[in-house]
Amino acid sequence: MKPKQFPKYIIVTGGVMSGVGKGIATASIGLILKKYGFKISAVKIDPYINFDAGTLRPTEHGEVWVTDDGGEIDQDLGNYERFLDQHFSRKNNITTGQVYARVIEDERNGKFLGQTVQLIPHISNEIKTRIKEAGKGFDFVLVEIGGTIGDYENIPYLFAIKSLEREVGDENVKHVLITYLPTPRHIGEMKTKPTQQAIKMLSEHGIFPDFILCRAKESLDSVRKKKIEIYANIDTDHVISAPDSDNLYSIPLNFEKDNLGEKIMEEFNLKKRVKPNWTDWKKSVNIIEHPPKHVDIAMVGKYLDIGDFSLKDSYISVAQAVEHAGAKNNCGVKIHWISAQDVESGKIKDRELKKYKGFIVPGGFGKEGVEGKIRTIKFARENKIPFLGLCFGLQLAVVEYARNVCGMKNADSIEINPDTDYPVINIIKSQESIIKHNRYGGSMRLGAYAAILEKNSMVLDLYKSTKRIEEDREQIELLKKDKRNMFRLGVLENNKPVVIERHRHRYEVNNDFVDVISKMGLKFSGYHNLTKDERLMEFIELPSHPFFIGTQAHPEFKSSLISPSPLFYGFIRAAMNIKIR
Numbered sequence: 001m002k003p004k005q006f007p008k009y010i011i012v013t014g015g016v017m018s019g020v021g022k023g024i025a026t027a028s029i030g031l032i033l034k035k036y037g038f039k040i041s042a043v044k045i046d047p048y049i050n051f052d053a054g055t056l057r058p059t060e061h062g063e064v065w066v067t068d069d070g071g072e073i074d075q076d077l078g079n080y081e082r083f084l085d086q087h088f089s090r091k092n093n094i095t096t097g098q099v100y101a102r103v104i105e106d107e108r109n110g111k112f113l114g115q116t117v118q119l120i121p122h123i124s125n126e127i128k129t130r131i132k133e134a135g136k137g138f139d140f141v142l143v144e145i146g147g148t149i150g151d152y153e154n155i156p157y158l159f160a161i162k163s164l165e166r167e168v169g170d171e172n173v174k175h176v177l178i179t180y181l182p183t184p185r186h187i188g189e190m191k192t193k194p195t196q197q198a199i200k201m202l203s204e205h206g207i208f209p210d211f212i213l214c215r216a217k218e219s220l221d222s223v224r225k226k227k228i229e230i231y232a233n234i235d236t237d238h239v240i241s242a243p244d245s246d247n248l249y250s251i252p253l254n255f256e257k258d259n260l261g262e263k264i265m266e267e268f269n270l271k272k273r274v275k276p277n278w279t280d281w282k283k284s285v286n287i288i289e290h291p292p293k294h295v296d297i298a299m300v301g302k303y304l305d306i307g308d309f310s311l312k313d314s315y316i317s318v319a320q321a322v323e324h325a326g327a328k329n330n331c332g333v334k335i336h337w338i339s340a341q342d343v344e345s346g347k348i349k350d351r352e353l354k355k356y357k358g359f360i361v362p363g364g365f366g367k368e369g370v371e372g373k374i375r376t377i378k379f380a381r382e383n384k385i386p387f388l389g390l391c392f393g394l395q396l397a398v399v400e401y402a403r404n405v406c407g408m409k410n411a412d413s414i415e416i417n418p419d420t421d422y423p424v425i426n427i428i429k430s431q432e433s434i435i436k437h438n439r440y441g442g443s444m445r446l447g448a449y450a451a452i453l454e455k456n457s458m459v460l461d462l463y464k465s466t467k468r469i470e471e472d473r474e475q476i477e478l479l480k481k482d483k484r485n486m487f488r489l490g491v492l493e494n495n496k497p498v499v500i501e502r503h504r505h506r507y508e509v510n511n512d513f514v515d516v517i518s519k520m521g522l523k524f525s526g527y528h529n530l531t532k533d534e535r536l537m538e539f540i541e542l543p544s545h546p547f548f549i550g551t552q553a554h555p556e557f558k559s560s561l562i563s564p565s566p567l568f569y570g571f572i573r574a575a576m577n578i579k580i581r
Contacts, residue, residue: 004269004270005168006138006139007041007172008139008140008141008172008173008174008270009131009135009141009143009164009173009174010029010141010142010143010173010174010175010176010264011143011145011161011173011174011175011176011207012025012026012029012142012143012145012176013149013158013175013176013178013202013207014146014148014149014177014178014198015148015149015178015179015180015194015195015197015198016148016149016150016197016198017148017180017194018146018148020178020180021215022144022178023075023076023079023080023144024079024248024251025176025178025213025242025251026042026076026079026080026144027042027076027080027082027084028083028251028252028255029142029176029255029260030042030080030083030142031083031252032252032255032256032260032264032276033139033140033261033264034084035261035277035278036261036272036273036274037273038139038140039137039139040084040138040140040142041134041135041138041140041141041142042084042088042092042141042143042144043092043094043130043134043135043141043142043144044073044076044092044093044094044144044146045093045094045095045143045144045145045146045157046093046095046096046146047145047146047147047151047153047154047157048095048096048097048153049097050097051097051098052071052072052073052090052093052095052097052098053072053073053074054072062074062075062313062314063078063313063314063315063316063317064504065078065557066446066447066504066554066557067087067088067090067092067447067502068087068089068447068448068475068500069090069448071090071447072446072504073090073092074093074146075316076144076146077092077093078316078557080092081557081560082317082320082324082561083249083252083560085561085563087558091133091134092134094127094130094131096153096156098130099123099126099127099156102126103117103122103123103126119156120156120159123156123160124156124163125160127156127157127160128160128163128164131160131164143161145157145158148198149198149202155205158205159205161173162205162207171268171269174210174211174264174267174268175202175207175208175209175210175211176209176212176213177199177202177209177211178213178215178242179194179195179198179199179212179213179214180194180195180214180215180216181195181214181220181224182194182216183217183218190216190220190221192224192227192228192231195214195231196227196228196231199228199232208233208234209232209234210234210267211234211260211263211264211267212228212234212238212239213240214228214239214240214241214242215242215243215244216242216243216244217244219241219243220239220241220243225239237263240260241258242255246289247289248320249281249284249561252281253278253281253282253285256276256278261276280562281561281562284327284328284562285327287327287330287331288323288327288332291326291330291331292330292331293330293331293332293576294326294333295326295331295334295357295358295575295576296334296336296355296356297322297333297334297335297336297356297358297359297360297572297575298335298336298337298338298358298359298360298376299315299318299319299335299336299337299338299360299362300339300343300360300361300362300372300373300376301314301315301337301339301340301361301362301364301369302339302341302368302369302373317554317556317557318360318362318390318556320556320559321555321556321559321564321565321568322335322360323561324560324561324565324568325559325565325569325571325572325573327561328564328572329569329572329573329576331572331576333572336355339372340368340370340372340373340376341368341369341372342372343372343373343375344369344370344372344375345372353376353379354383356385357385357386357576357578358385358386358388358547358571358572358575359376359377359380359385359386359387359388360389360390361373361377361387361389361392361393361396362391362393363391363392363393363505363554364391364392365392365415366415367415367416370396373392373393373396374399374403377393377396377397377400378400378404380548381400381401381545381548384545384578385546385578386574386575386578387549387550388547388549388550388568389540389549389550389551390551390553390556391503391504391505391552391553391554392505393550394509394539394540394550394551394552395413395425395505395507395509395550395552397540397548397550398425398517398522398540398550399412399413399424401517402422402424402513402517405520405521406516406517406520408421408422408424408513410422412424412425413425413426413507414426414427414507415506415507423510424513424517425507425508425510426507426508426509426510427506427507427508428445428506428508428530428536429534444503444504444505444506445503445536446504447488447502447503448475448501448502448503449490449502449528450476450489450490450499451498451500451501451527451528451538451539451553452493452497452498452526452527452528452529453469453496453499453525453539454524454525454526454527457526457539458525458541458543458547459526459539459541459549459567460525460526462569462570463499463566464497466563468499468566469497471563472498472499476498479500490528490530490531491529493529499526501538501551501553501555501558502553502555502557502558503552503554504554505552508536508537508552509524509536509537509552511534514537521542521543521544522540522541522542523540523541523543524537524539525539525540525541526538526551527539536552538551538552539551546577546578547570549570551567
């Protein structure tokens with residue numbers, strides 16, 4: 001009997017409207033297959049010409065996801081990592097900018113001497129090469145093509161996928177179309193015409209969907225299913241209803257109710273390797289949907305408004321990490337989104353802040369809303385309300401403490417005020433020349449870095465109690481063997497506990513002020529040794545406070561439903577014990 005050929009490819013495309021949940025559907029399918037015992041890789045294709053997502057505006061594109069190796073990627077890769085509880089690299093993201101840059105570089109280096117370099121085959125071959133590279137060593141590769149079928153910029157990718165299908169055989173490539181069925185208010189009937197148009201446009205590229213996931217406000221009825229079946233010429237069983245859900249983590253369970261995993265197995269002529277165990281997943285989903293108690297916390301950010309709309313995707317990973325931590329604490333969490341600009345202007349007053357049991361100040365860049373964030377941090381510190389500062393949130397917590405406790409009037413970050421007398425947040429010296437020449441893509445500390453934790457600290461207790469120190473040891477050993485990424489460890493110290501978290505920032509705590517701030521009570525409970533002579537502060541905490549912690553990292557990027565971030569877990573646990581005065 002001929003052995004099964006791996007990897008198998010599942011290509012996920014979108015219909016005539018973006019934002020219908022391709023990323024969540026892709027992640028859910030991946031989770032189902034992982035539960036069946038298969039090794040899963042996932043690739044997000046972004047057809048924009050930007051090299052990566054690092055310079056895109058958060059209010060338009062959403063959050064920038066950061067990988068361990070420093071990739072700045074579309075937020076959908078975060079969905080893959082959160083659902084699958086595994087880490088991917090920058091090679092799991094493909095952009096048009098990356099593809100053309102590589103082909104042009106190869107042409108300049110003489111790789112195509114004598115050839116006319118063209119869209120086909122050179123660009124399409126580069127796309128296929130990247131997809132296959134991301135799939136090495138895996139059983140299934142899920143490939144999500146961003147945007148919609150009708151987008152001009154997607155044409156090269158659809159051609160490359162069809163070429164890949166011919167190369168590996170159509171028995172090893174299956175297509176999933178995610179489409180939206182609107183119910184116009186003035187009609188009151190779910191319409192299939194957009195789905196029909198999507199099927200037609202996909203077929204023009206020689207691609208015919210094996211499964212159609214039908215997104216809608218309500219479940220798909222038999223009448224609509226039959227119409228789609230006839231138009232798409234596929235079995236009704238492969239037309240899957242995917243109604244709106246308030247809980248993203250229930251989606252793979254809903255798919256399994258429709259036996260989607262079994263149907264995929266049948267389509268590939270495969271069998272499950274193991275019996276899936278959904279116990280822990282279902283338990284967490286049940287807590288999210290039916291929490292026995294709940295807490296109200298405030299997220300104080302600046303990337304919330306776009307035109308007349310409010311966009312929370314700028315902080316989607318932070319919100320998800322909060323939800324993970326709530327489930328682990330057997331608690332529901334309601335996030336109240338607060339504009340830092342409204343706090344700064346006085347539109348939101350202290351009496352309103354008193355309603356919340358905890359405050360998160362997430363990352364960000366620039367001057368807008370800074371004083372509003374600082375005011376919130378001061379309120380949390382003085383009123384003993386749990387506070388978690390992420391990246392910029394740590395930096396502003398240091399600024400606030402320097403100003404209001406250490407007597408450094410007008411202390412600031414040089415990002416906000418380059419002329420401050422007390423630059424408690426400064427640029428990394430080794431990065432100054434890069435920034436001077438405006439090479440901003442290389443000016444940030446990006447990706448995973450090691451942090452050495454101080455003894456007798458709340459931060460150390462949280463990382464130890466959640467087993468994260470043990471889990472990170474394997475990654476540390478891998479980094480020791482990786483010459484390209486050894487710098488991420490810095491200079492380690494014997495027998496001192498180490499954790500790995502991801503970063504995305506330019507500015508650091510100024511070491512010239514660490515001693516004086518420490519003497520006034522703010523504990524620097526973790527650091528990264530950039531060199532033997534240059535130490536970068538990674539964590540702060542207030543020992544006299546119920547929970548006042550800041551980190552230079554973005555721990556939300558390593559949080560999942562089953563393994564929440566230690567800092568978020570501790571923050572929600574502390575918030576549950578706060579009594580509103």
